[in-house]
Amino acid sequence: MGSIADISLVLLSGLKITLIVLILSIIFSTLIALIAGLSRVSNNWLVSGFTGFYVEIFRGTSLIVQLFWFSYALPGLFNIHLGSDVWVAVLAISLNYGAYMSEIVRGAIQSVPAGQTEASIALNFTGFQRMRYIILPQAIRMMLPEYGNYIIQILKATSLVSLIGLTDLLYYGNIYRSTHLSEAPTVYILILAVYFLLALPLILLTRKMEKVAKKGVVHG
Amino acid sequence: MVAPIVQYKNVRKAFGDVEVLRGINLDITPGEKVALIGPSGSGKTTIIRLLMTLEEPSSGVIEVNGENLWQMKKGNKTFPADEKHLRAIRGDIGMVFQHFNLFPHMTILENCMLAPTIVKKKEKATVRATALEMLDKVGLADKVDLYPSQLSGGQKQRVAMARALMMKPKVMLFDEVTSALDPELVGEVLEVIRDLAKSGEMAMILVTHEMDFALDIADRVLFLNEGVIEEEGHPEEILVNPKSERLQEFLSRFTSSR
Numbered sequence: 001m002g003s004i005a006d007i008s009l010v011l012l013s014g015l016k017i018t019l020i021v022l023i024l025s026i027i028f029s030t031l032i033a034l035i036a037g038l039s040r041v042s043n044n045w046l047v048s049g050f051t052g053f054y055v056e057i058f059r060g061t062s063l064i065v066q067l068f069w070f071s072y073a074l075p076g077l078f079n080i081h082l083g084s085d086v087w088v089a090v091l092a093i094s095l096n097y098g099a100y101m102s103e104i105v106r107g108a109i110q111s112v113p114a115g116q117t118e119a120s121i122a123l124n125f126t127g128f129q130r131m132r133y134i135i136l137p138q139a140i141r142m143m144l145p146e147y148g149n150y151i152i153q154i155l156k157a158t159s160l161v162s163l164i165g166l167t168d169l170l171y172y173g174n175i176y177r178s179t180h181l182s183e184a185p186t187v188y189i190l191i192l193a194v195y196f197l198l199a200l201p202l203i204l205l206t207r208k209m210e211k212v213a214k215k216g217v218v219h220g
Numbered sequence: 221m222v223a224p225i226v227q228y229k230n231v232r233k234a235f236g237d238v239e240v241l242r243g244i245n246l247d248i249t250p251g252e253k254v255a256l257i258g259p260s261g262s263g264k265t266t267i268i269r270l271l272m273t274l275e276e277p278s279s280g281v282i283e284v285n286g287e288n289l290w291q292m293k294k295g296n297k298t299f300p301a302d303e304k305h306l307r308a309i310r311g312d313i314g315m316v317f318q319h320f321n322l323f324p325h326m327t328i329l330e331n332c333m334l335a336p337t338i339v340k341k342k343e344k345a346t347v348r349a350t351a352l353e354m355l356d357k358v359g360l361a362d363k364v365d366l367y368p369s370q371l372s373g374g375q376k377q378r379v380a381m382a383r384a385l386m387m388k389p390k391v392m393l394f395d396e397v398t399s400a401l402d403p404e405l406v407g408e409v410l411e412v413i414r415d416l417a418k419s420g421e422m423a424m425i426l427v428t429h430e431m432d433f434a435l436d437i438a439d440r441v442l443f444l445n446e447g448v449i450e451e452e453g454h455p456e457e458i459l460v461n462p463k464s465e466r467l468q469e470f471l472s473r474f475t476s477s478r
Contacts, residue, residue, distance in 0.1 A: 118274050119321035123335035123387060124311050127303065133334060137325050 003183055007176055007190055014172035015194070020086060021158045021168065022198075025093040026151055032098025037105020038131070051102070058099035064160050067092045071164040089161040097154050104146045108139035144213045148206025152199055159195070169194060223286065225250045225312075225423055226271065226391055231280035233266055240266045242447035244280070250390065251421045255434035255455070258444035259470060264427040267444075268393040271425075272315045273306050284309050284391075314389030318396045320376040322368040322383070328355065329364040332383045340387070347386075354382040358412050374405030378412055385416075392416075394426040406430070413437070431474050435459050443467045 039051040058066070070088045112135050120130040162171035173191045177184050224247040233241040240263045248254060256264040269275040270282060273289070282289045291298045292305040323331050332351035336342045355364055358378040368376055377397055384392060394413065398406045410433050417424060417437040428434055434441055434455060441458040443451040443466075451464050462468045 113321075115317060115319055115321035116323065118272075119317065119323070121274060121310075122272055122313075122315040122317075122384070124307055124339050125335065126307065126339075129338055133338065134323055138323075141325070 003180070003186060004190070007173075007183065007187055010172050010176045011169055011190060011194060014167055014169040017086070017161070017166055017168040017171075018158050018198070021089050021093070021161055021166070022155055024086075024090040025097065025154050025158065028090060028094035029097040029101060029150075029154065030147075032094055033101030033105050036098060036102035037109065040102065040106045041109050054095075055099045055102055058096050059103075063092065063096045063157060064163065066096055067160060067164050085161075085164060085166050089158075089164065089166055093154060093157055093161075097150060097157070101147065101150050104143050104150075105139070108142040109135060111142060112138045141213050144209035145206065148202065148209045152202045152206065155199055155202060156195065222249050224248055224283075225285060227281075227283040228267070229281040229283070231267075231270065231282060232278045233263070233270060233275065234278045240447055241270075241277075244447075244449060246442070246449065248391065248423050248425065251423055253417050253424045253437055253439045254426070255438035255441045256425065256427045256444060257429070257431070257434060257441060257458075257470075258450075262444040263447045264444050265395055268315070268395060268425055268427060271391070272313055272393055273310050284312060311387070312390040313393065314384040314387055314391070315393040315395065316377070316380050316384050316397050318399050320368070320373075320380045320400075322376055322379055324368050327365050327367055328360065328371070328379050331368070331379060332386050335383070336386050351382070351386060354385055355379070357415075358382050359408070372405060373401045374408045377401065377409045381409075381412055381416075389422065391423045391425065394424065394428070396427050396429065398428070398430060429474075431459055431471070443470070445470075 036051050036055060039047045040055070042048045042051075067089065070092045071085065116134055116138065117130065120134045125134070158168065159170045162168050162174065165171075169191060173187050177187045180187075226246075226248040228244045228246040231241055231244040232239065240261075244263075244267060246267075256267060258264050266275060270277050271284075271289070277290060281291070287309055288298075288301075289306070289309050290301050292301050293299075323334070326334065329348070329351055332354060333344070333347050336347045336350070337344055352361070352364065355361055358381060360375060360378055360382070363371065363375065363379075368379070371379065380397075397413070398409050401409065410430065413424075413426070414433075414437055416422065426434070426438070436455075438455050440452060441455045442449050443458060443462075443464075445466050451458060451462065451467050458467070459471065462471055
């Protein structure tokens with residue numbers, strides 16, 4: 001039983017990096033998703049075309065390879081250094097999940113009935129006002145349930161950052177295991193438990209968002 | 221003779237290969253109530269959607285207060301209208317839709333207040349007072365804090381009218397506003413339109429299938445058939461003594477179904 005406490009202490013030192021990467025990735029992927037989603041419904045074909053290219057590239061290749069690219073290939077090839085490893089990780093995860101999530105944004109915007117746009121034109125809103133007051137508020141509540149799912153996936157994706165040398169939860173688990181081989185099962189069960197505990201509030205949040213979306217109106 | 225507020229000059233509209241409007245000429249004088257009747261697919265709705273800028277004409281000119289809606293002049297060259305030009309002109313036009321198109325995420329009151337506050341940038345307290353007054357006028361004073369989903373079709377349509385009236389349009393367009401309603405709810409909506417027609421200097425163009433109603437409130441009835449105005453005149457003339465064979469046939473379908 002002593003070893004469980006020992007292992008937990010070791011894992012705890014990796015929790016900080018996991019949480020930092022998680023929170024920053026959620027923030028940036030959300031921003032990227034909103035910007036890319038709006039760009040894809042733009043009338044400007046240059047904007048929507050370029051964004052479409054970005055989305056397909058990042059959806060169509062694996063996150064782990066993207067992590068290696070940002071971490072090792074870009075600096076080596078073009079002498080581009082993206083700063084600390086934490087930022088490299090956040091950038092790769094955010095660009096990858098931002099690409100996926102931008103498709104939810106695009107889909108939700110396009111599924112707001114055309115009549116809403118027509119009513120906004122009849123009331124003489126500007127294009128920006130139409131998006132800000134009429135389309136987006138309705139689209140966002142349609143996005144919420146799927147958005148929650150992606151947030152949980154981002155948490156799990158953060159475990160990949162140990163592969164570019166970030167000292168997260170999994171990294172410390174692996175270190176401990178390499179010196180205490182017989183305790184491997186305990187180590188990995190504890191790691192699973194910690195990830196699940198981290199996911200729990202996100203799961204509850206997703207449930208809540210599903211309820212809000214079902215209600216039809218955000219503040220109804 | 222008063223200058224017309226709206227003029228259609230040889231307006232045509234095609235969707236792909238299908239020509240929906242084939243040369244519409246039409247003057248609307250300020251305050252005039254015009255009913256558009258005709259079989260479905262005759263282009264009635266398209267006529268008013270062009271004026272509301274929801275659809276762009278294929279050719280021809282639409283003028284509002286003498287200003288070209290769909291083209292603008294820079295120096296002595298003409299360009300297709302941009303968003304700014306359209307916004308400057310369509311402020312005088314309002315529209316009520318067949319399917320209401322209320323904003324579902326806002327209360328009734330918020331639905332009515334949004335455009336005057338953010339488009340016309342009027343003071344919120346003043347807008348609120350006007351909106352309450354307007355909703356009272358359409359008989360919904362006790363519903364102002366409800367959401368559209370909590371209303372009946374007839375109530376929704378009355379909110380939609382109040383919302384459009386808040387922008388004080390000089391021309392109001394009604395696109396088959398009773399077609400999506402249960403029969404027992406049609407009356408309450410027509411009542412509001414009738415009051416508007418009797419009291420206002422606002423011009424009204426109504427696309428409608430309610431013949432008795434058209435007879436009652438319209439100054440002029442236009443019969444549309446296959447994209448052209450086939451017959452027009454005083455409601456009595458058109459509805460009681462139709463000349464063209466097509467109009468007679470069209471009207472007989474209504475009397476026989478009653």
